[in-house]
Amino acid sequence: xxxxxxxxxxxxxxxxxxxxxxxxxxxxxxxxxxxxxxxxxxxxxxxxxxxxxxxxxxxxxxxxxxxxxxxxxxxxxxxxxxxxxxxxxxxxxxxxxxxxxxxxxxxxxxxxxxxxxxxxxxxxxxxxxxxxxxxxxxxxxxxxxxxxxxxxxxxxxxxxxxxxxxxxxxxxxxxxxxxxxxxxxxxxxxxxxxxxxxxxxxxxxxxxxxxxxxxxxxxxxxxxxxxxxxxxxxxxxxxxxxxxxxxxxxxxxxxxxxxxxxxxxxxxxxxxxxxxxxxxxxxxxxxxxxxxxxxxxxxxxxxxxxxxxxxxxxxxxxxxxxxxxxxxxxxxxxxxxxxxxxxxxxxxxxxxxxxxxxxxxxxxxxxxxxxxxxxxxxxxxxxxxxxxxxxxxxxxx
Numbered sequence: 001x002x003x004x005x006x007x008x009x010x011x012x013x014x015x016x017x018x019x020x021x022x023x024x025x026x027x028x029x030x031x032x033x034x035x036x037x038x039x040x041x042x043x044x045x046x047x048x049x050x051x052x053x054x055x056x057x058x059x060x061x062x063x064x065x066x067x068x069x070x071x072x073x074x075x076x077x078x079x080x081x082x083x084x085x086x087x088x089x090x091x092x093x094x095x096x097x098x099x100x101x102x103x104x105x106x107x108x109x110x111x112x113x114x115x116x117x118x119x120x121x122x123x124x125x126x127x128x129x130x131x132x133x134x135x136x137x138x139x140x141x142x143x144x145x146x147x148x149x150x151x152x153x154x155x156x157x158x159x160x161x162x163x164x165x166x167x168x169x170x171x172x173x174x175x176x177x178x179x180x181x182x183x184x185x186x187x188x189x190x191x192x193x194x195x196x197x198x199x200x201x202x203x204x205x206x207x208x209x210x211x212x213x214x215x216x217x218x219x220x221x222x223x224x225x226x227x228x229x230x231x232x233x234x235x236x237x238x239x240x241x242x243x244x245x246x247x248x249x250x251x252x253x254x255x256x257x258x259x260x261x262x263x264x265x266x267x268x269x270x271x272x273x274x275x276x277x278x279x280x281x282x283x284x285x286x287x288x289x290x291x292x293x294x295x296x297x298x299x300x301x302x303x304x305x306x307x308x309x310x311x312x313x314x315x316x317x318x319x320x321x322x323x324x325x326x327x328x329x330x331x332x333x334x335x336x337x338x339x340x341x342x343x344x345x346x347x348x349x350x351x352x353x354x355x356x357x358x359x360x361x362x363x364x365x366x367x368x369x370x371x372x373x374x375x376x377x378x379x380x381x382x383x384x385x386x387x388x389x390x391x392x393x394x395x396x397x
Contacts, residue, residue, distance in 0.1 A: 001121035001128070001179060004035050004075075005258035007046035007223030008242040010084065012059030014051075015281075015302060016327040020244065021058060026277035027244050028066040031257060034273055036073045038259055041121040042128065043070050046223025046240070047082025047135055047185030054086065064097075071101050076119050080134040081106040082185040082223055087134060105132045108166060115170050126179065126264060131170035131217075133184035135224070136163065138206040164212045174216045179262045182213055182220040190232075191225045191239065210237050219260050219268035227253050228272065236268045244278040248304045248328070251281040284323075285332060288315075292322045304328040310335050312367040352378055 009028070013020045035043050049063050070077045079102070081087040090106025094114075097104045109115035109132075117130040138159050163186065174180035187207040210233035213220045220237040227250075228241035240258040245251055255275040262268040282298065284291065285306040303326045305319055316329045356374050 001124045001126065001262060002038060002040040003181070003219070003221075003260040003262070004031075004038065004040045004043045005046065005219075005221040005238070005240045005260055006031055006043065006243060007185070007221075007240055008048040008082070008226055008246075009045075009063070010048055010051040010242065010244070010246050011063050012051040012055045013244075013246050015246070018302070018327060020246070020278075021062065023244060023278040025062060027275060028062060030275055030277045031243065032066065032069045032073070034257060034259075035070055035075055038273075039123070040075055040259070041123050042076035042078060042119070042130075044130070044181070044183050044221045045077070045079035046183055046221050047080050048084045048223055049079060049082070050085050051246075052084060053089075067097065067102050068100060074122060076103070076128075077101070078103040078117055078130055078132065078183060079105070080132050080183055080185055080223075083135040083137070085135075090134075103132075105134055107134055108136055111170060111173050116173050121179070124263070127175070127177065128179045128181065129174055130181045130183055131167070131174075133163075133166060133170065133182070133186065135185040136166070159206045160208050160212070163208045167212050167214075171214050171217065174214065176216075177264055179218050179264055180216055181262075182217050184220065185223040187224055188222065188231055188237065188239075192227050192229055193225060213237055218262040218266075219270070221258070221260070226250055228256050228258075230270070236270060238270060243275040245281045248281050248283060251283060251304075288318055288322070291319065295322050298323065298325065301325060302327050304330070306330050306332040308332045308335055311363075311365060313365075313370045313373075314367075 009024065011021070011024050011028075013024070050059055055063075067077055067079065081090045085106070087106035090104050094104045094106065103114075103117050105114060111131075115132060117132060119128055120126070121128050167182070171180070171182065189207045189209045191207075210231045213233055213235055215234040217235040220233070220235060222237065222239045225239045226242040226246070227239065229239050231237045238258060240256060241253060242250065243255050243257060245253060245255065254272075255278070256272040257275060259271040259273055260268050261271075280301045281304070282301040283304040283306065284294070284298065285308060286294065287308050290308075291305065303323055305323060305326045305328065307315060307319060307329065309315065309331070311331050319329050320326050353375060357371065360370065
């Protein structure tokens, strides 16, 4: 039988106020197409379906539509909440989506209450058991008093122990005649960050060893870390990674979904299927002239630009004129001005214009427009002060 493992959709993500929703629609269509072409028995979505716990209506519509389209292919669809999702909302919509044949799990449940999902694979008519573990915040394992009174390693051990105990209960119903799967959203010891995760919820003080997963599991489908990776364990343990780079820290990651083939008593075989939809994130470097000459080779990639020139007024606008897809523009560190705390000497015989000129010289801002703007603003301010003084003098008279 075959399963499709995907996670970390982050639907509703914006990059520097630029909506990624059009690309996410393309990615979602590609995932549905792969599920249909591969004739999988189930699609496992390992959390972070949304970018935020309060997604806007367009994001919710896309996620719900995608889940329904996956279900319409005849597959089982099981999705759990990640740290970006709102677990209570997932549980509130659970009965509604269940009516459509979709299993949605927002919070940790006992096996009898939905913590273990059981179905029959349509391809082989063999049983499948899926132990589901949505994101579990460390605050449920470590109380505020313990955070203050105990060492970090003791708190980390508490989190590891709690998750181990939950997994032991959930996987206790695994059977030798079934394909046994774990679907979880968490940080596993030794996993590598993909580049766009929330650091506050990926801190490695709160992680779980891969040894927590039992050897009776044919496959462990993980979400949370955005880089495709397999971790050493007694059973196959994999992060499929995000299907669309959500941050420039992920620009070099390969976006895939994992096709998992398994049978009772046989370890799973995993094949990566590339996701080709969506725009690439790319970092480029050069002078404005060099970037202009190379602009035709960047296609529709979103760009993070490092400018190899000193800072000047209008530099960002000049770059964005030739590279309209530039989301971020920075000065290359080799050309950035050193930070100085020395203030210009404020002698009574020096004008504001002279003090500002000294400041520009110290920071190596060489742009006559900046000086002209300062002079114009200074003239406007001093003229207004003079008018106010005159009016005040007349009023007293």
